[in-house]
Amino acid sequence: MAALFGSRVRKLRLAAGLTQVELGRMVHVVATRITQIERASGAKPTLELARALDVALVADNLLVDLWPYVYREAFPDWSRKFMEYSEQAVAIREYAAHVVPGLLQTEDYARAVLKVGRTLGSPAQLEERVALRMGRQERLGTPERPELWVVLDEAVLRRLVGGRAVMHEQLARLLATATEPHITVQVLPFDQGEHDVMGGSLTVLTLPDGSENTYTEGAHYGQLVEDPDEVRGFTLAYDRLRAAALPPLMSLDMIRSVMEDNHRGAKVPSRSERRRVAQEQLQQSGGRQLRGGGRRVPGHRPRP
16 A cells, blocks of 8 residues: 555646645655655555645545545554454444543543553654544444444543543543434443453454454554454453443443542442342333343433
């Protein structure tokens, strides 16, 4: 993709009658940088530079549209494949052990997460990654949006990422998901103890053809799993987490409690209390079955 991008830049430059020096001046880089781009050597172009080249060469967004594919080449094959699957998925189920999943992050929270533990060449690269993450969230507002089900470890709520103001905004964003019929958020409290996915996060993707694959991730690794037998094992582990987590309404109450800075006073209901509330919800729903720790099927879940 970098070679294709460079080839298009060269063709557009020659068609415009520009030298590499002249084009470099127009986009505020040295001529050797244009040479590197056209030859697909050196560092990959930034999104800012791709936009500048697109304008200078009157490319009608061709270069901007190509840039994400160039960017993905910086990731391993399995990571790029996972990104492609995510964009196609009709259902996404996630367990987050450490941070809020990217699809539900605020911009400031995403910036705080992305700048930690990564080698960034410049502040511009950080902003590009933040912009890409925010861009991926746009799909949640389209008619083709996926069903998103997220189980957050309690640690995700209590870890102060980006400072109190950033965390307050992020928790408010999670509460706002209660108004979205295609998004469900649950919290897995500490008192549930050990479980099958300790130490990392898990994502289960359902594709349009009904097939599934999973992605596991830790601090310094990631693995895409496509073998059906292995995938079934991970989906079972996810269903167990979902069943052990607080029901959605209780989860929202806990998020609200932490957001109000009641860290020590955040009440985690006992298992008997959770069963009682779940039974009340079942009775209020007219006997319809509950799944996944409290959500009613079919129909919309109640609002707090």
